[in-house]
Amino acid sequence: MSAGSLLIGPDRHLLQKQIFDLSICCPFDRNNPDDCPFHEVRKMGVMKKIEWLHGLSNPQMFAILDFHQRCLKEKEELNSQCHGATSVLRPRVCSLIAP
Helix, strand or coil, X not given: CCCCCCCCCHHHHHHHHHHHHHCCXXXXXXXXXXXXXXXXXXXXXXXXXHHHHHCCCHHXXXXXHHHXXXXXXXXXXXXXXXXXXXXXXXXXXXXXXXX
């Protein structure tokens, strides 16, 4: 299914759940990195997050997931280059989605 396809029902709910999980913490280190586009979203209360989430289009949700998958891969690669030291990550530039 392409990013522009209309998702309804269970597929959209699964996508929303994945985005909501990302709104809780970073999948890499379970923190809230200052340089993440989700930094401010993670500070929202649960009801505000749900309201924000329901306002997202399918393409926006696909873009959020794609961004975080690429970012996670980058952090994992940098982490392996640092021989497993999670505190020695090089800074990265992320700009795609803002709340």
